[in-house]
Amino acid sequence: MAAEPVRIAVIGAGRMGQVHIAALGRSRGARAVAVVEPVAAVRDAVGASGLAAYATVEELLTAGGFDGVLIAAPTDRHASLVTTLAAAGVSILCEKPCGTSTEEATAAARAVEAAGTLLQVGYWRRFVPELAALRERVARGELGEITLVASHQWDERPPGAEFRAHSGGIAVDMGVHEFDQVRWLLGQEFEKVAAMPAGAPGGAAGRADPDSAVVLARLSGGTAASITLGRHFGEQDSCWFEAFGRDGYERCAFMWGADGEQAFLAALAAQADAFADAVRGGPPTGAGVADAVAALATAGRVAEALEHAAEA
Numbered sequence: 339m340a341a342e343p344v345r346i347a348v349i350g351a352g353r354m355g356q357v358h359i360a361a362l363g364r365s366r367g368a369r370a371v372a373v374v375e376p377v378a379a380v381r382d383a384v385g386a387s388g389l390a391a392y393a394t395v396e397e398l399l400t401a402g403g404f405d406g407v408l409i410a411a412p413t414d415r416h417a418s419l420v421t422t423l424a425a426a427g428v429s430i431l432c433e434k435p436c437g438t439s440t441e442e443a444t445a446a447a448r449a450v451e452a453a454g455t456l457l458q459v460g461y462w463r464r465f466v467p468e469l470a471a472l473r474e475r476v477a478r479g480e481l482g483e484i485t486l487v488a489s490h491q492w493d494e495r496p497p498g499a500e501f502r503a504h505s506g507g508i509a510v511d512m513g514v515h516e517f518d519q520v521r522w523l524l525g526q527e528f529e530k531v532a533a534m535p536a537g538a539p540g541g542a543a544g545r546a547d548p549d550s551a552v553v554l555a556r557l558s559g560g561t562a563a564s565i566t567l568g569r570h571f572g573e574q575d576s577c578w579f580e581a582f583g584r585d586g587y588e589r590c591a592f593m594w595g596a597d598g599e600q601a602f603l604a605a606l607a608a609q610a611d612a613f614a615d616a617v618r619g620g621p622p623t624g625a626g627v628a629d630a631v632a633a634l635a636t637a638g639r640v641a642e643a644l645e646h647a648a649e650a
């Protein structure tokens with residue numbers, strides 16, 4: 339008999355929390371049962387769809403009735419929420435980046451270690467079938483030595499000022515996806531980084547938050563990486579990746595055009611399935627908190643480079 343789906347409480351029912359609730363509707367192993375959302379109007383709207391709705395994590399913990407949480411609150415709340423929930427013994431799937439800095443992600447890691455609880459970090463690209471297949475091809479050496487990768491993430495339009503004020507800037511908010519993806523795909527670490535803002539200065543995080551940026555990096559295995567990030571794109575939100583090997587080239591437009599949103603939802607559902615398997619005692623297969631720390635370490639260096647470039 340199939341196991342009952344793992345019951346998930348979604349913490350933060352804003353833009354991404356609501357996307358996760360939709361994705362959980364497609365998950366084979368997990369389902370949304372509750373939300374925690376401090377804004378009454380949002381909480382009431384989500385609660386009207388049949389989910390239990392609470393204003394605070396403390397109310398959720400008192401009520402119980404869930405097996406794990408998915409944190410989709412603003413980035414600068416991630417570490418404190420992980421700390422509170424881990425201390426209560428809760429299994430956690432936390433949206434990327436799991437804090438705005440390595441210090442915050444490390445604090446989250448310590449809390450989870452002390453409590454002995456599960457913490458998966460929401461790097462959904464790891465659940466995109468085309469990228470997983472490319473990773474295997476790279477590992478088998480089918481493309482030969484990878485000399486260069488190019489990784490691109492372009493949003494149709496910038497997020498609102500309120501979101502940006504809590505997001506940590508473009509390297510922390512957008513760049514971490516690319517930093518994690520490159521590490522995971524190639525098994526190489528970021529060594530040297532350089533970065534340049536593109537276009538006019540953007541949001542509340544000032545020089546570290548331009549609307550667009552380019553990052554150049556040298557990786558530990560000798561591969562070079564070129565990463566472009568942008569928030570004004572003539573297409574829908576898009577992500578694509580290129581690998582230039584001595585024996586082959588691969589371009590993977592895994593989020594593109596009208597199909598992009600479906601690919602995103604499918605990967606989020608697969609990520610939730612992996613979390614559910616881990617909650618049931620299976621091996622963790624998604625990104626862990628050490629991956630979050632590594633991505634944030636690169637993001638911190640890129641943010642610094644962006645500030646210097648803007649000063650010059």
Ligand SMILES: NC(=O)c1ccc[n+]([C@@H]2O[C@H](COP(=O)([O-])OP(=O)(O)OC[C@H]3O[C@@H](n4cnc5c(N)ncnc54)[C@H](O)[C@@H]3O)[C@@H](O)[C@H]2O)c1
Pocket residue numbers: 349350351352353354355374375376377380395410411412413415433434435460462501511
């Ligand atoms: N993986 C991805 O591709 C992806 C995409 C978008 C956003 N995100 C991440 O998701 C997170 C949320 O982003 P968003 O775009 O949904 O932001 P948002 O501002 O739209 O939503 C955040 C929600 O959290 C609520 N909130 C604030 N403090 C809270 C608390 N202490 N407990 C519970 N809820 C709280 C807010 O009221 C709001 O409704 C961010 O960390 C962001 O980096 C990830």
